[in-house]
Amino acid sequence: MHASPSSRDKICEVAEALFARRGYAGVGLREVADAAGLGKSSLFHHFRSKAQLYCEVLDRVLRRMRERLDPVIRAPLPAPERLERWIEGLVDGLAEHPTTSRLLLRALFEEEEFIQAPPPELARAEQTLAGMIGDVQKILEEGVTSGAFRPVSVPHTVQSLIGASVYHFASAEIGEGVLGGPLFGAEAVSRQRTELTSLFRHGLIARPDPVDDL
Amino acid sequence: MHASPSSRDKICEVAEALFARRGYAGVGLREVADAAGLGKSSLFHHFRSKAQLYCEVLDRVLRRMRERLDPVIRAPLPAPERLERWIEGLVDGLAEHPTTSRLLLRALFEEEEFIQAPPPELARAEQTLAGMIGDVQKILEEGVTSGAFRPVSVPHTVQSLIGASVYHFASAEIGEGVLGGPLFGAEAVSRQRTELTSLFRHGLIARPDPVDDL
DNA sequence: GTCTATAGTGAGATAGAC
DNA sequence: GTCTATCTCACTATAGAC
Numbered sequence: 442m443h444a445s446p447s448s449r450d451k452i453c454e455v456a457e458a459l460f461a462r463r464g465y466a467g468v469g470l471r472e473v474a475d476a477a478g479l480g481k482s483s484l485f486h487h488f489r490s491k492a493q494l495y496c497e498v499l500d501r502v503l504r505r506m507r508e509r510l511d512p513v514i515r516a517p518l519p520a521p522e523r524l525e526r527w528i529e530g531l532v533d534g535l536a537e538h539p540t541t542s543r544l545l546l547r548a549l550f551e552e553e554e555f556i557q558a559p560p561p562e563l564a565r566a567e568q569t570l571a572g573m574i575g576d577v578q579k580i581l582e583e584g585v586t587s588g589a590f591r592p593v594s595v596p597h598t599v600q601s602l603i604g605a606s607v608y609h610f611a612s613a614e615i616g617e618g619v620l621g622g623p624l625f626g627a628e629a630v631s632r633q634r635t636e637l638t639s640l641f642r643h644g645l646i647a648r649p650d651p652v653d654d655l
Numbered sequence: 656m657h658a659s660p661s662s663r664d665k666i667c668e669v670a671e672a673l674f675a676r677r678g679y680a681g682v683g684l685r686e687v688a689d690a691a692g693l694g695k696s697s698l699f700h701h702f703r704s705k706a707q708l709y710c711e712v713l714d715r716v717l718r719r720m721r722e723r724l725d726p727v728i729r730a731p732l733p734a735p736e737r738l739e740r741w742i743e744g745l746v747d748g749l750a751e752h753p754t755t756s757r758l759l760l761r762a763l764f765e766e767e768e769f770i771q772a773p774p775p776e777l778a779r780a781e782q783t784l785a786g787m788i789g790d791v792q793k794i795l796e797e798g799v800t801s802g803a804f805r806p807v808s809v810p811h812t813v814q815s816l817i818g819a820s821v822y823h824f825a826s827a828e829i830g831e832g833v834l835g836g837p838l839f840g841a842e843a844v845s846r847q848r849t850e851l852t853s854l855f856r857h858g859l860i861a862r863p864d865p866v867d868d869l
Numbered sequence: 870g871t872c873t874a875t876a877g878t879g880a881g882a883t884a885g886a887c
Numbered sequence: 888g889t890c891t892a893t894c895t896c897a898c899t900a901t902a903g904a905c
Contacts, residue, residue, distance in 0.1 A: 448888080464764060466681035469880060482883085483889050491881065543764065549827055550678060550761060574833060591857070596834045597823075597850040604822025605815035612814060613763055619788060620810045636811040643805070644858030662870080683898060696901080697871050705899065876901075883894075 449487045452477045457498045461540035465495050465551045492555055496562035502544050503569040509534045514576045520584030521646065525638045527577055528606065532637060535610040536630040542610035574599060581645075590645045602641065609633060663701045666691045671712045675754035679709050679765045706769055710776035716758050717783040723748045728790045734798030735860065739852045741791055742820065746851060749824045750844040756824035788813060795859075804859040816855065823847055 446454070455476035459468045470491055474481040488494040513526045535542045548566075555563055578599055584590035609616060609624070610633075616624050623629060660668070669690035673682045684705055688695040702708040727740045749756045762780075769777055792813055798804035823830060823838070824847075830838050837843060 462767065464678060464680060466678060467768070470882090471880080479888095480890055481881090482891080485882070486888060546760065546822075547764065549825060549829060550757065552828065553676065554681070570829070571832070574829075578833075591853075593854070594846055594850050597847055598854070599833050600823045600826060600830055600847075601819035601851065601854060604820070604826070605818040608760075608818025608822050609811075609814045611763060612818070614766065615763060615784070615788075616814055618785070619792075619813050632808055633811055633814075636808050637815065639805075640807070640812070640815060640858040641854075643860075643862075644854040646857075648857075684900090685898080693870095694872055695899090696873080699900070700870060870905105872903100872905075874902085874904100876899105878898080878900105880897075881895090884892085885890100886892100887888105887890075 448477070448479065448483070452479070452484060452487055452494070453498050453501060456494055457502065457540050457544065460495060460498055461543040461547070464547050465491075465554055470494075490560070492558070493560045493562055495551075496555070496560045496566055499544065499548055500562055500566035500569060502538075502541055503566055503573070505538075506531075506534045506541065507569055507573050510573060510576070514580075519589065520580050520587060521589050521642065524577075524580050524584065524645075525642065527580060528602070528638050528641065529634050531606050532630065532634045535606060536625055536633075539610070539625055542607050543613075546607055546611045574603075577602065584645065588647055591647050593645060598645070605640075606637060609637075662691070662693065662697070666693070666698060666701055666708070667712050667715060670708055671716065671754050671758065674709060674712055675757040675761070678761050679705075679768055704774070706772070707774045707776055709765075710769070710774045710780055713758065713762055714776055714780040714783060716752075716755055717780055717787070719752075720745075720748045720755065721783055721787050724787060724790070728794075733803060734794050734801060735803050735856065738791075738794050738798065738859075739856065741794060742816065742852050742855060743848050745820050746844065746848045749820060750839060750847075753824070753839055756821050757827075760821055760825045788817075791816065798859065802861055805861050807859060812859070819854075820851060823851075 452473065456468075456473050459472055459476065462468075470484055471481050473494070474484055477484075484494070488497070510527060510530045513523060513530050516523055516526065518526070552563070552567075578595055581590065581593075581595045581598055585592055585595060612619075612624065620629060666687065670682075670687050673686055673690065676682075684698055685695050687708075688698055691698075698708070702711070724741060724744045727737060727744050730737055730740065732740070766777070766781075792809055795804065795807075795809045795812055799806055799809060826833075826838065834843060
């Protein structure tokens with residue numbers, strides 16, 4: 442929280458907003474430079490290429506999220522409670538910066554742009570993401586083996602959890618049409634927190650009286 | 656199912672694959688033309704612009720999905736059963752063409768490219784999507800008012816359902832890393848069908864013995 | 870209906886002055 | 888560390904022959 446961030450940080454900030462809005466291919470370095478108050482060529486003194494800039498922005502976003510979720514992982518709580526805290530942290534983290542969900546969802550697709558010559562920064566971002574996924578996977582596995590959760594497929598459940606939460610905040614006009622109001626308003630965020638936690642609580646908790654025969 | 660599709664259909668087919676893989680801004684018409692076995696200029700005899708081609712491809716994909724889900728909507732079944740059929744149809748439809756989920760997820764972002772001069776085809780695609788969302792919304796509302804489902808927020812639940820299903824099949828390498836195998840294999844698709852339906856069945860069904868005090 | 874040729878624009882990246 | 892100028896390349900779209 443410096444009063445005057447370095448040019449490098451400023452570039453990352455504006456690039457995060459632009460990449461989130463229009464994607465890797467849709468953003469020109471000219472636009473980034475203008476938004477950062479610099480000439481286009483000056484960017485190349487801070488980043489070797491557009492690809493490196495993008496990967497560094499992605500890694501920043503992932504680390505920001507992982508820092509937020511880290512204390513939850515270390516909390517000595519039973520799996521169901523820890524999962525709820527993790528979901529709440531994820532929702533709050535996604536709600537805090539509207540750029541995050543869009544950048545992360547887009548990252549699914551745009552990593553293919555770098556298969557030819559992946560910048561070293563991409564590997565860091567992938568490791569950060571893999572760590573977060575591994576963390577929530579452990580929570581679910583613990584819950585299943587302890588008998589607190591139904592014997593669900595942990596990988597598929599992880600996918601559903603990520604998809605439901607990230608998609609929601611990335612859904613833009615479509616999501617606002619479904620909700621009938623803003624996605625990032627305080628009330629909508631709070632509701633998303635409770636809806637998602639209760640959906641997965643009811644959906645996962647083991648029951649003495651299953652309805653699988655429905 | 657013609658033996659020799661028209662040039663127009665051929666262009667749409669290859670464009671669907673390319674747009675799904677690299678997005679609107681990431682695909683050049685040169686690439687589309689080459690893949691269709693045509694010269695680049697020939698595309699402009701079939702489509703007025705790149706934007707029109709994209710919107711027509713998007714509408715085709717949405718209509719393909721809606722046709723598949725239409726019989727489920729009209730089925731005279733209680734809400735919980737109809738929701739399960741709807742989810743199974745959605746999963747099967749997404750699994751059938753690996754391009755679909757990616758194209759639809761990307762459409763979230765890329766509609767912003769057309770706010771300046773939206774092609775008329777875009778409105779058709781948006782209507783098709785709005786219809787499908789309205790359909791599943793009605794199922795959920797029916798289930799909540801009949802007391803079969805908990806008193807969840809229908810809009811948030813719709814968002815979670817769409818997010819979980821579409822994200823899963825669009826998640827590419829990340830999803831395959833989580834699953835430890837291919838996303839579109841017969842076994843993985845079948846498992847996704849049962850995991851998603853049972854997650855929402857357990858997550859939504861009203862219970863005489865709630866655990867909301869957890 | 871498809872082609873070649875090209876207009877016109879903007880992209881990422883580099884060189885070198887200051 | 889920022890700038891101007893420039894290189895090279897790819898893009899969308901058009902014109903007009905066949």
